[in-house]
Amino acid sequence: MDRDLFQRLQHGFGFGGWIPRGVDTAAEIVPGLSGLEGDRFWMAQALLAAMEGIGRSNPNPTVGAVFVRDGRMIARGATLRYGDLHAERVALRDADPELIRGSTLYVTLEPCARPGKQPPCTEALLTAQPLRCVVGATDPHPKVAGDGIRQLRAAGVEVTVGVLGAECTMWHFPFLASLTLKRPVLIGKWAQTLDGHLADDTGRSQWISGPKSRAYTHWLRQKYDMLLVGMGTVLADAPSLTVRDAAQPHHRHPHKCVFDPFGRFAQLSDPHLEALKRGLEPQGAQLFLMVQQGFWQEPSWWSSWRSLAVVVMIEAQETWSEHVARLSEVYARTCGVPLQSIMVEGGPQLLTQLLREQLLDALHVFVRAGILGGTRNRIGRLDVRPGEDPLAVNPSRSLMDRDDYQLLATYQIEDDVVLECLHRRHAIGFVS
Amino acid sequence: MDRDLFQRLQHGFGFGGWIPRGVDTAAEIVPGLSGLEGDRFWMAQALLAAMEGIGRSNPNPTVGAVFVRDGRMIARGATLRYGDLHAERVALRDADPELIRGSTLYVTLEPCARPGKQPPCTEALLTAQPLRCVVGATDPHPKVAGDGIRQLRAAGVEVTVGVLGAECTMWHFPFLASLTLKRPVLIGKWAQTLDGHLADDTGRSQWISGPKSRAYTHWLRQKYDMLLVGMGTVLADAPSLTVRDAAQPHHRHPHKCVFDPFGRFAQLSDPHLEALKRGLEPQGAQLFLMVQQGFWQEPSWWSSWRSLAVVVMIEAQETWSEHVARLSEVYARTCGVPLQSIMVEGGPQLLTQLLREQLLDALHVFVRAGILGGTRNRIGRLDVRPGEDPLAVNPSRSLMDRDDYQLLATYQIEDDVVLECLHRRHAIGFVS
Numbered sequence: 001m002d003r004d005l006f007q008r009l010q011h012g013f014g015f016g017g018w019i020p021r022g023v024d025t026a027a028e029i030v031p032g033l034s035g036l037e038g039d040r041f042w043m044a045q046a047l048l049a050a051m052e053g054i055g056r057s058n059p060n061p062t063v064g065a066v067f068v069r070d071g072r073m074i075a076r077g078a079t080l081r082y083g084d085l086h087a088e089r090v091a092l093r094d095a096d097p098e099l100i101r102g103s104t105l106y107v108t109l110e111p112c113a114r115p116g117k118q119p120p121c122t123e124a125l126l127t128a129q130p131l132r133c134v135v136g137a138t139d140p141h142p143k144v145a146g147d148g149i150r151q152l153r154a155a156g157v158e159v160t161v162g163v164l165g166a167e168c169t170m171w172h173f174p175f176l177a178s179l180t181l182k183r184p185v186l187i188g189k190w191a192q193t194l195d196g197h198l199a200d201d202t203g204r205s206q207w208i209s210g211p212k213s214r215a216y217t218h219w220l221r222q223k224y225d226m227l228l229v230g231m232g233t234v235l236a237d238a239p240s241l242t243v244r245d246a247a248q249p250h251h252r253h254p255h256k257c258v259f260d261p262f263g264r265f266a267q268l269s270d271p272h273l274e275a276l277k278r279g280l281e282p283q284g285a286q287l288f289l290m291v292q293q294g295f296w297q298e299p300s301w302w303s304s305w306r307s308l309a310v311v312v313m314i315e316a317q318e319t320w321s322e323h324v325a326r327l328s329e330v331y332a333r334t335c336g337v338p339l340q341s342i343m344v345e346g347g348p349q350l351l352t353q354l355l356r357e358q359l360l361d362a363l364h365v366f367v368r369a370g371i372l373g374g375t376r377n378r379i380g381r382l383d384v385r386p387g388e389d390p391l392a393v394n395p396s397r398s399l400m401d402r403d404d405y406q407l408l409a410t411y412q413i414e415d416d417v418v419l420e421c422l423h424r425r426h427a428i429g430f431v432s
Numbered sequence: 433m434d435r436d437l438f439q440r441l442q443h444g445f446g447f448g449g450w451i452p453r454g455v456d457t458a459a460e461i462v463p464g465l466s467g468l469e470g471d472r473f474w475m476a477q478a479l480l481a482a483m484e485g486i487g488r489s490n491p492n493p494t495v496g497a498v499f500v501r502d503g504r505m506i507a508r509g510a511t512l513r514y515g516d517l518h519a520e521r522v523a524l525r526d527a528d529p530e531l532i533r534g535s536t537l538y539v540t541l542e543p544c545a546r547p548g549k550q551p552p553c554t555e556a557l558l559t560a561q562p563l564r565c566v567v568g569a570t571d572p573h574p575k576v577a578g579d580g581i582r583q584l585r586a587a588g589v590e591v592t593v594g595v596l597g598a599e600c601t602m603w604h605f606p607f608l609a610s611l612t613l614k615r616p617v618l619i620g621k622w623a624q625t626l627d628g629h630l631a632d633d634t635g636r637s638q639w640i641s642g643p644k645s646r647a648y649t650h651w652l653r654q655k656y657d658m659l660l661v662g663m664g665t666v667l668a669d670a671p672s673l674t675v676r677d678a679a680q681p682h683h684r685h686p687h688k689c690v691f692d693p694f695g696r697f698a699q700l701s702d703p704h705l706e707a708l709k710r711g712l713e714p715q716g717a718q719l720f721l722m723v724q725q726g727f728w729q730e731p732s733w734w735s736s737w738r739s740l741a742v743v744v745m746i747e748a749q750e751t752w753s754e755h756v757a758r759l760s761e762v763y764a765r766t767c768g769v770p771l772q773s774i775m776v777e778g779g780p781q782l783l784t785q786l787l788r789e790q791l792l793d794a795l796h797v798f799v800r801a802g803i804l805g806g807t808r809n810r811i812g813r814l815d816v817r818p819g820e821d822p823l824a825v826n827p828s829r830s831l832m833d834r835d836d837y838q839l840l841a842t843y844q845i846e847d848d849v850v851l852e853c854l855h856r857r858h859a860i861g862f863v864s
Contacts, residue, residue: 375826419849
């Protein structure tokens with residue numbers, strides 16, 4: 001992927017779509033839209049349609065599609081649940097075939113070209129006969145990989161590719177990048193003050209960021225398959241890790257994973273467990289517990305959790321890449337679909353470990369313009385155990401590493417600034 | 433000042449005006465302008481005119497004025513050097529009086545109403561007879577304070593106040609706020625990684641931010657009367673602290689002040705002195721050296737610096753408020769005009785001391801999405817001397833303090849995000 005392409009993101013567009021819409025669906029004004037005209041305006045409408053299906057179709061990409069004729073939108077749709085209709089067929093379902101013939105289709109991702117759980121979209125399109133098809137991002141999936149575009153062109157449909165390409169690629173990032181990496185993408189999310197603190201030392205501070213930033217976080221939780229937190233965060237905050245405060249619609253709660261190498265699950269009390277239980281089956285999510293070999297022992301509360309929770313055994317000497325591989329394997333076996341994305345919501349120790357191992361593919365960082373001070377809960381710094389050399393644990397890295405992440409988008413949400421960043425390994429090559 | 437007003441800043445507008453123009457005057461597209469219409473569009477033109485005079489007129493405010501008739505700009509101007517014409521007269525100077533009669537004047541600050549070094553602007557306006565006058569911010573100066581508006585209204589000119597009021601107030605912030613505070617405003621400027629580091633531990637890192645962020649910093653240097661750095665920064669970086677890389681035009685180099693309580697000036701070598709000398713008289717700037725009583729002793733290089741540099745004696749037990757009062761007094765005596773603003777460019781120790789004493793009125797913070805690590809050069813943390821308790825020197829503050837600063841504007845400059853923040857003491861009351 002052309003690096004420059006990513007730098008021309010429309011203002012206000014993040015990994016979760018148009019950020020103002022992720023905070024409040026009723027938001028009439030989406031700032032980045034005001035300057036868009038022609039193909040770009042209509043592709044933005046396809047992205048807005050996709051946003052309405054956020055997370056719903058995983059592991060299928062949540063595609064958005066609109067048909068336009070004579071400057072009017074005549075049909076729109078987003079991909080339904082996994083196994084059900086794709087965006088193009090959703091849009092076509094209720095549309096007047098006479099109008100569709102001769103229209104232009106705007107679709108965020110290349111239409112699929114070979115049968116999966118559904119017949120190929122190209123088949124439906126060749127029947128419907130739009131004059132023109134405008135594609136946001138191409139689909140590197142082995143079942144597509146340019147065939148969608150070739151089939152349409154062969155049938156005489158004019159095809160344009162790459163309109164709002166960066167936005168469409170960002171929207172489909174977990175799907176696209178996990179295909180290429182052959183592992184789930186890991187996305188770091190945290191809120192910090194300018195001095196890098198995620199909380200104060202007293203443990204009384206629960207939220208650094210404001211209510212609208214939290215709404216955007218909840219919006220994002222639907223997009224990613226799983227949330228990962230450390231057991232320290234669970235013990236400190238008793239988080240429920242569900243989707244509550246986001247803009248409508250809500251399609252799913254994320255699966256949850258707690259990193260608990262030394263088996264501190266035994267310390268969980270009823271309020272912790274009650275909070276953790278929210279959003280689990282029958283509401284769709286499961287709990288994964290990552291525990292080191294030798295530290296697993298069924299806790300007293302386990303009997304009622306057998307259908308809700310799964311233990312993932314990890315080894316002390318493994319890297320995080322290996323932990324993630326184990327987790328993906330257990331997830332695929334448990335849920336029957338591949339794990340494409342994990343949003344890591346903290347705490348600072350866990351996030352810092354993953355940053356140090358260069359494993360976070362993308363970041364949502366909320367920065368509050370304040371100085372909190374303190375000694376713990378700071379990003380970029382690992383706790384030093386007695387006897388360890390602080391400088392060896394926390395070396396100063398060479399300045400080149402400041403360039404690990406590319407800034408794709410930034411947006412002011414009340415008194416917070418969200419920075420949306422992509423690891424530079426993705427700047428080239430993950431999609432055409 | 434209404435707090436909400438400050439939250440409706442046009443995208444891309446910072447303390448230095450439209451940030452893209454501060455980086456590159458040739459920038460055709462100023463994003464925030466695209467959505468402006470009517471009075472707001474023309475006031476933006478007045479602000480762009482003001483930007484062309486950045487820093488030139490201090491201690492007079494650098495006002496911008498445009499006259500508009502039948503949807504066309506027929507005259508424009510910005511205040512000239514101190515003692516010379518104000519913006520309104522600059523615009524009128526070359527304009528056709530016939531066209532001006534019946535036009536609308538857009539002016540970023542209320543026209544002055546009583547004679548100073550120039551006759552009052554209202555006099556010129558009442559002769560020129562525009563139909564209407566649109567004012568950005570009102571002027572609390574005792575010689576104006578609403579009289580400008582009253583005189584115009586009394587003469588039958590229709591007056592509208594507060595169009596792009598937040599932007600105009602931000603543009604004139606040093607002038608307006610120093611009037612109210614009766615001291616210079618202090619503005620912190622630094623560039624940091626996400627973990628709050630301004631440099632790495634090796635001292636090899638000179639710049640965290642990219643070239644365009646540095647161009648914006650140089651642009652801002654013209655706006656503020658003085659730059660303040662610690663002697664540690666001078667010894668480490670040998671900075672010249674001049675305006676070099678900013679967008680044109682360049683009107684002045686800032687005065688420089690080095691905080692050197694323990695008299696480390698004796699360690700300065702020729703390269704340090706050469707760099708420091710740039711921009712000093714005859715180019716207009718002077719050097720101020722803040723030294724504690726008992727640590728001042730004429731260094732070997734002093735003989736050739738007598739006309740360029742002034743020593744400001746400070747006391748060991750003073751607060752920074754008292755230091756600033758002493759500095760202002762010496763500045764006024766030396767330069768013959770009041771000191772309205774000081775931009776503090778580091779290092780982290782000096783900035784942190786000022787933050788702790790709640791003395792920074794505004795901030796320009798450039799954030800780079802990287803993690804640098806290390807133990808020194810971090811914002812929000814003071815060095816601990818042998819025998820001191822680290823927790824006593826660097827306590828964890830309560831979370832409420834995260835709200836010390838209000839975020840007024842944020843803007844992406846290449847891979848950096850600039851956060852422009854105002855201390856909450858200014859959120860109410862510093863101007864109508």
